[in-house]
Amino acid sequence: MRERCNMELKIQDIKVSFGDKKVLKGVNLELSGEGLYAVVGVNGTGKSVLMKSLAGIQAYSGKTILTDGDEACPKKDIAYVPQATNLNSSLTAFEMVLLGKVKQLRLRVPDDVISEVYEVMDRLKIRNLENQKFASLSGGQKQLVIMAQALLSKPKLLLLDEPTSALDLYHQLNLLSLAGQYCKESGAMAIIIMHDLSQAARFCKKIAVLKDGKVFRFGKPKEVLTEQIIRDVFNVDAEIGCSGSGYTTVLPVAITT
Amino acid sequence: MSTGYRNLNRKRIFVIVLMAIVMILLIFADLFTGSSNMSVKEAIDILLDGPSNESKYHFILWAVRMPMTMTCLGVGASLALAGGQMQTILQNPLASPYTLGISSAAGFGAALSVVTGFPFIPISWINISVSALIFALGTSALIFTLCKRNADTKTMILIGIVVTFLFSALQSLMQYLASQEQLSEIMHWMFGSLSKASSQGAVVCIACFVFIFILSMGSTWQLTCLSAGEERAKSLGIDTERLRRKIYLCSSLLTAVSVSYVGSIGFIGLVAPHLARSYVGDDQRFLLVLSPIMGAIILLAASIVAKIMKPGEIIPVGIITNLVGVSFLLYLLLRKRL
Numbered sequence: 001m002r003e004r005c006n007m008e009l010k011i012q013d014i015k016v017s018f019g020d021k022k023v024l025k026g027v028n029l030e031l032s033g034e035g036l037y038a039v040v041g042v043n044g045t046g047k048s049v050l051m052k053s054l055a056g057i058q059a060y061s062g063k064t065i066l067t068d069g070d071e072a073c074p075k076k077d078i079a080y081v082p083q084a085t086n087l088n089s090s091l092t093a094f095e096m097v098l099l100g101k102v103k104q105l106r107l108r109v110p111d112d113v114i115s116e117v118y119e120v121m122d123r124l125k126i127r128n129l130e131n132q133k134f135a136s137l138s139g140g141q142k143q144l145v146i147m148a149q150a151l152l153s154k155p156k157l158l159l160l161d162e163p164t165s166a167l168d169l170y171h172q173l174n175l176l177s178l179a180g181q182y183c184k185e186s187g188a189m190a191i192i193i194m195h196d197l198s199q200a201a202r203f204c205k206k207i208a209v210l211k212d213g214k215v216f217r218f219g220k221p222k223e224v225l226t227e228q229i230i231r232d233v234f235n236v237d238a239e240i241g242c243s244g245s246g247y248t249t250v251l252p253v254a255i256t257t
Numbered sequence: 258m259s260t261g262y263r264n265l266n267r268k269r270i271f272v273i274v275l276m277a278i279v280m281i282l283l284i285f286a287d288l289f290t291g292s293s294n295m296s297v298k299e300a301i302d303i304l305l306d307g308p309s310n311e312s313k314y315h316f317i318l319w320a321v322r323m324p325m326t327m328t329c330l331g332v333g334a335s336l337a338l339a340g341g342q343m344q345t346i347l348q349n350p351l352a353s354p355y356t357l358g359i360s361s362a363a364g365f366g367a368a369l370s371v372v373t374g375f376p377f378i379p380i381s382w383i384n385i386s387v388s389a390l391i392f393a394l395g396t397s398a399l400i401f402t403l404c405k406r407n408a409d410t411k412t413m414i415l416i417g418i419v420v421t422f423l424f425s426a427l428q429s430l431m432q433y434l435a436s437q438e439q440l441s442e443i444m445h446w447m448f449g450s451l452s453k454a455s456s457q458g459a460v461v462c463i464a465c466f467v468f469i470f471i472l473s474m475g476s477t478w479q480l481t482c483l484s485a486g487e488e489r490a491k492s493l494g495i496d497t498e499r500l501r502r503k504i505y506l507c508s509s510l511l512t513a514v515s516v517s518y519v520g521s522i523g524f525i526g527l528v529a530p531h532l533a534r535s536y537v538g539d540d541q542r543f544l545l546v547l548s549p550i551m552g553a554i555i556l557l558a559a560s561i562v563a564k565i566m567k568p569g570e571i572i573p574v575g576i577i578t579n580l581v582g583v584s585f586l587l588y589l590l591l592r593k594r595l
Contacts, residue, residue: 057491080492087486090539094262099485102493105478107542114262130261133538134485146489153493 004187005156006069008032014062016049023049024060025213031206034187036180038200041210042234047193048083050210051159054191055080068156076103079155081146083162083193093129093137093145097121100152120148123178125171139166147175151182158182158190164199176203197238201225201248209233221248231256269537269547276536276550280330283557287326290561292569293317320456328454329556329574331462332515333525337552338470339508339515340526341533341544345484346501346508347410354512354526357400357413357505358420359393363516365424366392367446368431371439385446386458386517393513396420401506409498410487413505449522449575451560458518465514466549469507473545476500480541522575524582525552531589555581 011029015022023046031037039047052058056075066073079100089096097117098109105113121127126144129137134145143166150158158179164172179190180203194200200207201221209217209224211233217224225248230238239251289300295314303312308319339354347356354360369375370388378384400420404413432440473480479500482490490497515522529552530544537543559577566572 055492057488076494078492082488082492087489089485090534091481091485092265092538094265095481095538095540096485098262099478099482099489099493102478102482102495107474107477109262117262131265149493 005034006187007034007156007189008065008067009157009189009191010063010065011054012063012065014050014053014060014064016046016053016058016060023213024053026062027210027213027215029208029215029218031189031191033205034183034189035205036176036183036190036192036203038204038207039191039193039210040195040197040200040207040233041216045210046213047210048161051080051161051191051193054078054157055159066157073156076153077156078159079150079153079157080159081143081150081161081163083165087142088135089133091134092131093126093134093141094121094131096134096145097148097152100149116152117148120152123151124148125174140168140171143167144171144175147179151178154186156186156188158188160190160192162193162195164194164196172199179203197225197230197250198248201250225250266543269540269543272536273543273547273550276547276554280550280554280557283554283561284326284330287329287557287560287564288318288322290564291317291322292564324454324456324459325451325560326557327456327459328451328462328519329560330553331459331466332519332522333529333553333556334549335462335466335469335511335515335552336522336526337529337533337548337550337555338466338473338545339511340552341530341548342473342480342504342508343526344530345480345541346504347414348483348487349410349414350531351527352414353524354508354515355421355521355523357397357417357509358424359396359509359512360516360521361421361424361428362396363389363393363513364447364521365428365431366390366517367520368428368435368443371442371446372431372435389517390513392424393517394509396424397506397509397513401502401509404505405502410501413501445573446520447575448573449520449578450571450573451519451563452571452573454519462514462518465511469511470545470549473504473507474542476504477541477545480504480545481539484539484541520573520575522556523579524586525555525578528582528585528589529555532585535589 009031011027014024014027016024027050041047049058053060054064055078094117101113124144124147126148129141143163147163163175167175183190206219207221207224208215209229216233217229225240227238227240230236235256236252237254237256239253241249243249289297299314300318303315303318309315336354343352343354343356344350366389367385370385375388378387400416403416432443435443479495482493482495483497483500487497530548533544533547533551537547559574559581563572563574563577
């Protein structure tokens with residue numbers, strides 16, 4: 001097993017425009033240490049664009065510095081799981097997961113890589129999908145397969161864009177627990193876009209709230225998930241509570257008038 | 258360890274071997290089919306004898322049928338490989354080697370040569386092929402240059418459509434200016450015919466295929482990633498634009514050589530990769546091997562049909578592939594296997 005990472009991510013003044021429309025207007029964020037970080041905000045505020053920028057899929061101005069200790073991390077250390085996928089690939093679920101190791105693959109796939117693929121599929125409870133065509137899977141199953149692919153690549157930075165949006169409660173919990181466990185074991189960090197604020201509070205050590213293409217607030221769930229901030233950002237009146245296990249809960253009550 | 262993946266791959270290898278055997282059988286069937294009264298036994302004896310000028314049958318088998326069969330092999334494999342690559346890099350199941358206008362450019366080159374004599378080489382049929390090759394390669398280079406900065410699939414397809422319309426218009430102009438005799442020659446070239454096959458042409462075509470095939474096999478995993486989607490490939494660290502340019506150059510060369518040699522033979526580049534994909538999926542390690550085999554099978558079968566449909570005459574093979582291709586494509590569409 002490789003050494004634990006000591007991750008740090010500095011996002012400096014990231015700006016993205018599509019034509020005249022400015023989506024990200026200067027995002028600044030500093031994340032330090034392993035664990036899950038949530039990005040929340042209303043639709044269209046640039047959360048997915050920020051993730052794609054970090055993944056290197058979207059061109060942007062500004063700077064991102066990802067380091068493990070004193071060393072800068074190459075792009076291969078970043079894995080990205082998109083919001084939803086409408087891919088109609090003829091690859092099987094197994095083959096799709098296998099691509100997480102693409103940089104190490106030669107003409108013959110080694111046995112230890114095959115074992116690793118099965119292992120990660122077992123952890124996500126998707127081994128039964130092994131021989132099914134990716135195109136024939138449901139939205140939720142596709143998300144799990146892509147998640148397995150991302151985990152197989154053993155990233156130092158895991159970017160998850162609404163990974164639970166198409167999953168049932170069981171798989172939501174399993175996926176987020178697994179992401180948390182992976183980060184804890186490896187020292188990696190994961191940034192997750194979420195709409196369920198209670199879930200964000202349950203699993204993430206810090207939450208960044210995006211508003212109008214900028215970071216509106218960033219901090220621990222208890223600091224960020226306040227009635228006032230939720231009203232300011234989401235235009236929703238919410239009751240903030242505390243679960244029996246001590247986690248912050250957010251119950252949306254009414255649209256702010 | 259579960260062996261599901263290994264078993265799947267074993268099945269794929271079995272299909273590839275089986276199809277390779279079918280292809281070899283069709284090679285012999287094509288060699289043994291023709292309008293002369295040569296029996297199969299005589300043909301086998303002549304094949305074992307090797308090329309010589311001993312008899313009329315030796316000449317027919319070694320100098321007429323062999324180049325045609327080898328051309329089927331080279332052109333069928335080339336068009337299928339180029340088609341499979343185009344479908345992957347353009348992420349479009351309806352893409353073919355002709356999507357980006359290379360065939361139209363070659364068609365115009367051929368028509369220009371028939372009407373004006375360009376590029377003025379004394380041997381008529383080489384003259385037409387060289388002209389077609391010049392325009393096919395020139396167009397590939399032009400599209401490559403235009404897409405150098407922005408090689409996304411939509412831009413490439415749109416540029417291909419523009420190029421196709423441009424050369425179709427220019428070809429119509431050539432046909433308008435052509436005499437009746439020249440018009441007939443242009444039409445014959447456009448049908449796609451094996452009647453002008455030569456040993457030298459077949460060798461060039463097969464050599465080109467082998468070279469590009471080996472080059473492509475070095476990018477199988479990257480291509481597999483690209484078949485899983487542009488965004489997926491990028492997030493897996495693949496330089497998709499570089500890969501797309503490299504594979505585009507490879508498939509353009511394959512198409513240009515094939516089209517300039519035998520004319521525009523349609524549907525092989527579209528249907529063969531689909532057929533191969535339905536057996537071995539999108540894993541390019543298998544798809545890049547099976548597609549050319551399927552392409553060769555289709556063209557060899559079409560060649561046999563072309564010879565026996567009208568005894569004493571060889572119907573241009575492009576007509577047969579178009580007829581079979583249309584029906585097969587419809588079948589695939591109705592079965593939703595695209």
